[in-house]
Amino acid sequence: MKTGIDAISFDVANIHLPIKTLAIARNIEPEKLEKGLGLIKMTLPDVHQDAVVFGANALTKLILDNKINLSDISRIYVGTESGIDSSKPISSFLISLMEQKFGEDSLAECDVVDFTFACIGGVDALQNCIDFVKLNPTKKAIVVTTDFAKYDLNSTGEYTQGAGALAMLVTSNPRIIAFDENWATSTKGVFDFFKPYRTISKEAITQNESNDPWFDNLEAEIEIHKDQPVFDGQYSNQCYMDRTRNAYFSFKKLKNTTETLYNSWNSIIMHLPYSFQGRRMLSEIYALDHADKIVSDNIEPADYQTKIKEVGKSDEYRTFVTEKLQPAELASSLIGNLYTGSIFMGLLSTLAHYYDTKQEVAGTQFGFLAYGSGSKSKVFEGTIQPEWQSALEKTKLFENLKESTEIGFETYESLHKKEQKQSVRTPKNEWILDRIEKEIPNLIGARYYKWID
Numbered sequence: 001m002k003t004g005i006d007a008i009s010f011d012v013a014n015i016h017l018p019i020k021t022l023a024i025a026r027n028i029e030p031e032k033l034e035k036g037l038g039l040i041k042m043t044l045p046d047v048h049q050d051a052v053v054f055g056a057n058a059l060t061k062l063i064l065d066n067k068i069n070l071s072d073i074s075r076i077y078v079g080t081e082s083g084i085d086s087s088k089p090i091s092s093f094l095i096s097l098m099e100q101k102f103g104e105d106s107l108a109e110c111d112v113v114d115f116t117f118a119c120i121g122g123v124d125a126l127q128n129c130i131d132f133v134k135l136n137p138t139k140k141a142i143v144v145t146t147d148f149a150k151y152d153l154n155s156t157g158e159y160t161q162g163a164g165a166l167a168m169l170v171t172s173n174p175r176i177i178a179f180d181e182n183w184a185t186s187t188k189g190v191f192d193f194f195k196p197y198r199t200i201s202k203e204a205i206t207q208n209e210s211n212d213p214w215f216d217n218l219e220a221e222i223e224i225h226k227d228q229p230v231f232d233g234q235y236s237n238q239c240y241m242d243r244t245r246n247a248y249f250s251f252k253k254l255k256n257t258t259e260t261l262y263n264s265w266n267s268i269i270m271h272l273p274y275s276f277q278g279r280r281m282l283s284e285i286y287a288l289d290h291a292d293k294i295v296s297d298n299i300e301p302a303d304y305q306t307k308i309k310e311v312g313k314s315d316e317y318r319t320f321v322t323e324k325l326q327p328a329e330l331a332s333s334l335i336g337n338l339y340t341g342s343i344f345m346g347l348l349s350t351l352a353h354y355y356d357t358k359q360e361v362a363g364t365q366f367g368f369l370a371y372g373s374g375s376k377s378k379v380f381e382g383t384i385q386p387e388w389q390s391a392l393e394k395t396k397l398f399e400n401l402k403e404s405t406e407i408g409f410e411t412y413e414s415l416h417k418k419e420q421k422q423s424v425r426t427p428k429n430e431w432i433l434d435r436i437e438k439e440i441p442n443l444i445g446a447r448y449y450k451w452i453d
């Protein structure tokens, strides 16, 4: 029996800052961002959007477009690193919003939970749901990935920001992609990118708010966390490269093959924190697993990086990138980083590209190289199913991305600093963040959402 993804929906922030505008404002050469990293637009949440809103919108679309009967859904597992509460998971918010829209107790027997491991949490959720459906072939699960990839102003992560969610129905005999048995993992506990709690004294926080009785219950110090990560960009690239390489070669061992694995993959879907990350990182694996061994086992360490760089710039590698990686990059260039959703947006981008250009990919294999900082990589593969086109009929990814509203630099900064009061875009047929109760400087209160017709 086959198990995999039967349907996919998405919701991204449909306002964006052109990368050129950011480059000019920050005094960065636009060509570096456009041609070096493959960036065109950067999306970010409007005033009424957050990770719950994106997740709820993607999930609502999945349910409506595929006429899903909620009583058939046994699990909704969420991959996210944008949790808004240390106890109440985003999946708990999603349950209440879906019941608000589709009927009270419609998900009363559904198991829900969030998975957090930086950008790989969605893949962890998927793997769990696949295992569950394999054991219970008549049952169905949904995976939601939702995040706001927010970086500090003026940081090297700033131009890679993005926001949005995907929702995927996991079933037996799926219409889009069926995953094979083998999943290889490579893990190492490192600090390449993380979001630590910070300690702040009660005194510092209450200076301007001393009349609020809420503060009476505070300890002398409290811990808060900021949406933006602490990170070391070049080190995170090294960790990405090390983990994916190790997982790739473990995957070959699991498959018990000496064949050059990527040759059998029609498309390669990687975690894309920005559009060209995959092509910049894969050249090492490409060189090591090449049939003619471009890099031999006994090459001098000093020559190793130079050789990998050379391979990355060769015509042969460029052709390989155009054929196997570029379709996944298209949406990333127009959206930015989606953290847990990036790899799945790469899958959707690839399929939407083949759909729009009327190319049949049923029966071909796609290879997946996932990465999450902290750090972990998983490598797995799947086969595209005969009904993939009809299953994606309503998705219209690139048409939808064209509708995004452009904003200027001042609006971008005011949204980033949470100073903007009025939404840029008028919401329609979507969930919105209605209000946050007990919001005080640096602390976040209970959030309430509503559906806007």
Ligand SMILES: CC(=O)SCCNC(=O)CCNC(=O)[C@H](O)C(C)(C)COP(=O)(O)OP(=O)(O)OC[C@H]1O[C@@H](n2cnc3c(N)ncnc32)[C@H](O)[C@@H]1OP(=O)(O)O
Binding pocket: 029, 031, 032, 033, 035, 036, 037, 119, 156, 157, 160, 193, 231, 232, 233, 234, 236, 237, 240, 271, 273, 274, 277, 280, 371, 373
């Ligand atoms: C969150 C995760 O997934 S972890 C893995 C990735 N890490 C992150 O995303 C963390 C946040 N991001 C960052 O810190 C940064 O954006 C990074 C590390 C990804 C990129 O760092 P930067 O210092 O901005 O860029 P970097 O110098 O590495 O690369 C710039 C590229 O543009 C190229 N470039 C520079 N100028 C130009 C130009 N004028 N024309 C064309 N290309 C140019 C460079 O040659 C280089 O490409 P190459 O190495 O393929 O030759």
